[in-house]
Amino acid sequence: MTVSATARRTVRVDLGDRSYDILIGPGLIAAAGREIALRLKGRKIAVITDEHVAPLYLDGFMAALKAEGIDAVSLVLPAGEKTKSFEHLISVCDSVLAARIERNDAVVALGGGVIGDLTGFAAGIVRRGSRFIQVPTSLLAQVDSSVGGKTGINSPHGKNLIGVFHQPDLVLADTDVLDTLSPREFRAGYAEVAKYGLIDKPDFFAWLEGNWQAVFAGGEARIEAIATSCQAKADVVAADERENGQRALLNLGHTFGHALEAATRYDSARLVHGEGVSIGMVLAHQFSARMNLCSPDDGKRVEAHLRAVGLPTTMGEIPGSLPPAEVLMDAIAQDKKVKAGKLTFILTRGVGQSFVADDVPQSEVIAFLKEKLPT
């Protein structure tokens, strides 16, 4: 299926003098040189990518830059979560400095969330902040991690514990690249798309229930879903850039999800992030129903949709055994601050009516997990 260039959408992230555009549509890697040249004063770029993405898109991207007279160097890193380390951060900083990238030049992340988080962090610290462009190549990165300026690496003490807020100057979300994703990767990214409906857009969630096949097939519906997701995230980020309040809503499903990721030791054969979020969102609705905040039917509706697209929705679907409820609770408590036995959690009053609850009793969470864990 081909899509006309008019299908291209632009979402503006409104952050004063640090505002930027997210361009969404087909053919944006081929058009990258022109879009970047329009916005960048400098003529030098360092492109950071990984060994999965490089064979598919690096040559085309470099050619697009060259065609506009932009001088570019590239660095190809190993693929995978382990790349979000100080070791690779040092090598990215070194490459950028060796290429003599100056104030008006830019660093580009060409890849998924790992490359985006690592490269954004490096851009945020080289010369105390360099220009940064995101070219996300996974659905998850296009609708979530490439927007909003959170960057970072992992520590032995936990995920994403070292990093900075550093907003990109431009995001180019080429929807053509999504055709090369595995169905499992696409579904995992889709969990974050559905999340925006569940946070505060019930109409969008209903639209996804009716149009998800078209979103998976590609074309206009997919672009619409991505643009709506980016706009939703842009609105939240513009209102609360540094997560002092409402930005926490973006963590819907993530508290349970992160605990499950930790419990499976981030083994992507067992569970990837989006799958953890899918199960986590169902659990958040079920737990809200248990707390008499919403109807059990809301949980059933969410579960039915995520199951229909092929996502896991119960802890029983995770291959291998899971630790007991108390151990999962410890993983949750490591992530969140526990005050006098109370947790902060994203709960909901129904589809599209989520809110930040800061008084969730730890004992209730443990009892709930015991019920839901497979026996």
Add this chain to the structure above:
Amino acid sequence: MTVSATARRTVRVDLGDRSYDILIGPGLIAAAGREIALRLKGRKIAVITDEHVAPLYLDGFMAALKAEGIDAVSLVLPAGEKTKSFEHLISVCDSVLAARIERNDAVVALGGGVIGDLTGFAAGIVRRGSRFIQVPTSLLAQVDSSVGGKTGINSPHGKNLIGVFHQPDLVLADTDVLDTLSPREFRAGYAEVAKYGLIDKPDFFAWLEGNWQAVFAGGEARIEAIATSCQAKADVVAADERENGQRALLNLGHTFGHALEAATRYDSARLVHGEGVSIGMVLAHQFSARMNLCSPDDGKRVEAHLRAVGLPTTMGEIPGSLPPAEVLMDAIAQDKKVKAGKLTFILTRGVGQSFVADDVPQSEVIAFLKEKLPT
């Protein structure tokens, strides 16, 4: 000489919701627990210091925290410029995370500029930004590096090339600790004090000419000099936090100075930073006179004062041989952007009348250096 507690001065750095106080005066290490407890919600602190400072002040500082019920851990790093590296950044981040320092707790830098820059950088990236308190123990750190939020480490490509802007929440400048500095260290810090007069405070420079002995002796005059310096820097930082314009004036004397530091390979036996700044400020005035911007008498006046306090004022005073003018010019060009043979430089129209010049011909700088280099 003892100074009454009423001698304590407070300078406010006005940065909206990130504003903070600099407290200046005697006895502030002993009073640190109370001053911190007044301002901090949390009750946990990680103190980063070095092996020169630790034997002198760490026990007293930890005791002051304990007396106020603040739970503190400490990390002692090697002293010296080499500590501003990724290796030590990683160990600071790890200590802070291992101590489970949370959002309302704080990281403290107890030391000179190296410890302040490194620790501030770590605080800026742990959990994407943690609270940070500076307790500067050198004159240079009290009047310059602890104020303004520039943090960072060195790279093989150059000094301070990796870092973030991260403002402290509080600066405690205990003027008692200056009594343990060597005369050479104190003089080096004094170069930065004189700099504030030369930038835009001719009355302050005249006051220093008349009162420098009292400043070196300690007591009220010293506190006055430090407070005036901190206020001067606070005003510049409040107006231009991220150095898009006038903050560059703080680099008066630093362009020549950095080139001399590089030429002596940062060998502190030959030249320390403040000495490079002293020679650099004299050169900046002499070069301005050569460009017919100010009178040669201004250069002579600046030189006479810096020489009176015991600072070097000519390149000939640096032990060992210096590279030729062209090599010094290369070091300057690495630091500064050169556009079509023109450099950006801080020049002056007279004492206290410095300005940012962005059209300095490289050829003039080389000819000037050739004249001034010892033969």
